[in-house]
Amino acid sequence: MTWEEIAKAKKASVDDAIPSEWRLEKNPTANKVRNVGEYLDETLPARENSITSCTVTELAGKISRGELSAIEVTKAFCHRAALTHQLTTCCSEIFFERAYKKAEELDEYFKKNGKTVGPLHGVPISLKDQVNLEGIDSAIGYVSLVNKPKNKDEVSNIAKILENAGAVFYVKTTTPMAMMSGCTSSNIYGYTYNSYNRLLSSGGSSGGEGALIGARGSPLGFGTDIGGSIREPSCFHGLYGLRGCSNRLPYCNVTNSFAHAPVLASVIGPMAWDLDDLKLVTKLIIDSEPWMDDPKVPPIPWREVTDYPKKLCFAFVSDDGAARPHPPIERALQMCKDALVAQGHEVIDWEPPVSFIECRDLGASIYGADGYKEIADECAKSGEPIVREVMVLAGNGTDLPIGCSHVHEHWEQNKLRYEYQQKVDKYWKSTAQQTSTGRPVDAIITPLWETCSFKCEDIDMFSSAYSSTFNILDYAAVTTPVTTADKTLDSKDETYTPISDHDRAIHEYYDPELFHGTPVGLQVVTPRYEEERAIYLSGKLRDALSERR
Amino acid sequence: MTWEEIAKAKKASVDDAIPSEWRLEKNPTANKVRNVGEYLDETLPARENSITSCTVTELAGKISRGELSAIEVTKAFCHRAALTHQLTTCCSEIFFERAYKKAEELDEYFKKNGKTVGPLHGVPISLKDQVNLEGIDSAIGYVSLVNKPKNKDEVSNIAKILENAGAVFYVKTTTPMAMMSGCTSSNIYGYTYNSYNRLLSSGGSSGGEGALIGARGSPLGFGTDIGGSIREPSCFHGLYGLRGCSNRLPYCNVTNSFAHAPVLASVIGPMAWDLDDLKLVTKLIIDSEPWMDDPKVPPIPWREVTDYPKKLCFAFVSDDGAARPHPPIERALQMCKDALVAQGHEVIDWEPPVSFIECRDLGASIYGADGYKEIADECAKSGEPIVREVMVLAGNGTDLPIGCSHVHEHWEQNKLRYEYQQKVDKYWKSTAQQTSTGRPVDAIITPLWETCSFKCEDIDMFSSAYSSTFNILDYAAVTTPVTTADKTLDSKDETYTPISDHDRAIHEYYDPELFHGTPVGLQVVTPRYEEERAIYLSGKLRDALSERR
Structure with missing residues (x-):
């Protein structure tokens, strides 16, 4: 297959993972529907809107009190994510069936034991494409990495921590090729648009997360940031986004460009509508003592801010x-x-x-x-061209720098x-x-x-x-x-x-x-x-x- | 001046810094005097031996109770260090007069205020040549770095912390060229011998510290370790030596080879006769919150070991x-x-x-x-050859690796x-x-x-x-x-x-x-x-x- 064929098939497989009843017959133009969230609020059933407008804390609370089931919550977010994707191209992977299975297991556990498995029991969490899940690609915008699903040993530490806390994964989200752009664009998925303003970019490199959470297709997700990649899409979508310091949160087994470049590290962190949710998951991850499983994480426990001076x-x-x-x-x-x-x-x-x-x-x-040798090498494997948005790194896209x-x-x-x-x-x-x-x-x-x-x-x-x-x-x-x-x-x-x-x-x-x-x-x-x-x-x-x- | 002349003059200036009354008329052969500490115990005055056999804790205690003065303690260690140097070549810098001045100031402070400046008040501490002090070279075994005294802004963070606690500096100690050998040897000072067995090497690269502390010419000193450089001389001299993890103790403003090589960091740490002393200074440094002044130090406070399980x-x-x-x-x-x-x-x-x-x-x-480019470049500046002990890195000293x-x-x-x-x-x-x-x-x-x-x-x-x-x-x-x-x-x-x-x-x-x-x-x-x-x-x-x- 040519790279074009691989890219096209991959994109189609993601779109095809959306149940037919959730497919938009006609995709409205950006001029007609600029703001995805508003559009969905108007068109989706009230009960789904009510669920998808909850914070993580609210969702977890309702589920833990038996007021909502994990499966209902999951389906509501899957539906909204499916629609947001069709309007912005924010998903790189869609796996709703797997999410339903997990949610049903959680509901069963809750029914049987009368308690939750953890503080995120039944809460859907979205993940940037880089986060490795068993059986799913982490193509990070490269055609060469399509159809190379990750195995059990490659699952990201942070995904395990979230899953242990009860999170339900249902989508992964788009990145620009190699994550090296402030605009989310790849030869597989094309552009990811801003869910607040479809005339504009979602930003990047965590642009898929930004667009998805911005339209409340996810209550909270994880992006990465080596130059602004969590924060830019967060700002462009009215979200709280945390760029923690190097390795405060575990990056272990997260697919990355220049993964072992030692001078400047990309960091992983949450993006959310709600600041208390951002705190909840950050604390939860740090409280799990991630340094026990990731040699790069310094053993700094969560230090609650107390008695902070009043005048700032x-x-x-x-x-x-x-x-x-x-x-x-x-x-x-x-x-x-x-x-x-x-x-x-x-x-x-x-x-x-x-x-x-x-x-x-x-x-x-x-x-x-490294003169972007890694990007050039990776593109050479499939024959795809380096996308223009990444070429920009070299200075107006004329050539790659020599490093x-x-x-x-x-x-x-x-x-x-x-x-x-x-x-x-x-x-x-x-x-x-x-x-x-x-x-x-x-x-x-x-x-x-x-x-x-x-x-x-x-x-x-x-x-x-x-x-x-x-x-x-x-x-x-x-x-x-x-x-x-x-x-x-x-x-x-x-x-x-x-x-x-x-x-x-x-x-x-x-x-x-x-x-x-x-x-x-x-x-x-x-x-x-x-x-x-x-x-x-x-x-x-x-x-x-x-x-x- | 040729590099030979610079090296000779530097070595002579260190030797000349020893007062004439402390100079050995005849340097006994290694076969005659193998063990420097034993020899000094036999030849030095009882009161000096009594002082130099104290731990840091004992010295600080006696000084804080007025039982010993800082100046007497300092002079006793200077004397013993001067003799140890003549028998092992362990000192790269000798500055006794400056130490006396500091000790007298401390005594004056104590007399006036009835208290000490800190937990190391009046305690002599030795420093590997890399540690920067104002007005003194940090030549780290390179002729090219001789006669380039460090200025006030270059003083090592760790030296400031120790000095703030009351430590008295009086010598710096030899390193192999560039610290890149397990045997202390440079074109300036030649070999540093083991103070327990002058037929043998002091080890390296903190060989000067090892030999000096080994003969109790110092109660405690600081070395560095990127491959064993604290631990080898410590083992060779019966000392406790701590190789902490990367940047637990502040390396900021310590002269180093490959100072900014990002993959594997050299660490700085204490070497001492007494384990409690080792703990005292390590805790003291960490308690000073070194992360406030060194971006590389993670903010991990001292965590006292308590309630450790009995069976190990x-x-x-x-x-x-x-x-x-x-x-x-x-x-x-x-x-x-x-x-x-x-x-x-x-x-x-x-x-x-x-x-x-x-x-x-x-x-x-x-x-x-880097193919040891830095070493080659630094040697080229003075024209000195790379010492054989460093060439060994390349594999039997035939050539440097290409990196x-x-x-x-x-x-x-x-x-x-x-x-x-x-x-x-x-x-x-x-x-x-x-x-x-x-x-x-x-x-x-x-x-x-x-x-x-x-x-x-x-x-x-x-x-x-x-x-x-x-x-x-x-x-x-x-x-x-x-x-x-x-x-x-x-x-x-x-x-x-x-x-x-x-x-x-x-x-x-x-x-x-x-x-x-x-x-x-x-x-x-x-x-x-x-x-x-x-x-x-x-x-x-x-x-x-x-x-x-």
């Missing part, structure tokens, strides 16, 4: 120096400042000694340390990263001299991306300095939904003089009509290994915004 | 598959088994799924990933390491099925080296599979002194049939007369990040041996 100080970033954020994002920043100040907190500016651009550029050089000419250069990248970390850590501590709390700032709040998504074909316009900076620094970050773009509030600043061609291009890209209704999120960033604090302070921001409304 | 099970390694250990080491293994069994503990064999030889070979390929031809190969090394770690971790857990305690074995006890040192010129005979295996696995290990080689007890096994030429060469190398009186240590190994447990169980072994005597 947040440092804000308004611009990464590369591109001024679009008006909805600037409004979101102001909303956060106002809400926090209204609560008696303090806000200052974040002016680090290492720029966002320097961090982004170092990240790009580390990603490309390090010597191992020693790779070590120098590691040195530079360590220097950046030390400098910014020192600066963070020094902010104690600026705050009225006498402590360093409690968290940084920054845009995650300069826009609220983009048209899929425009990915090469963007850099990810806001996002990848915190991969280089290895700080913990939780995206926090703030608002949605509003054409009546977010007008273009016609007086602005851009600082560069890039800045001008981004500035001119703003189209109030196009972005209208798209979510706007920011990230709340805390120091290394302070995931607990990042989640806690994201909650403080959520509460402040909520009281302000 | 230890797994023993008698042979690494490359070379049978010499008779004194085999006797030490048997002594430990007998002593532990006498205490009611259990002993089983350690039979891991990844061999010591596989781990050693992977280590060697990782060390050489990785592509960054991707380096990543493959990282992958293999991770696989080895997972396999051995899994095996460790599976030992629960073999023990009568129902738990996996509590620790492994293994030789650290196949011999009790060697003649300096013979380093190329040895591999370090016993030691470097635990760098690859990143387990915690504490060397534990067991006995000394005894020609009357440790006779050669004339019936043994070696399994290889290498095994034969090692077997034939045993000379009861040559090794007589040399210390024999073993290592107590615990899982990753279990430094507290490794120290605790080393104590259990120490106590069991002590009760058996």
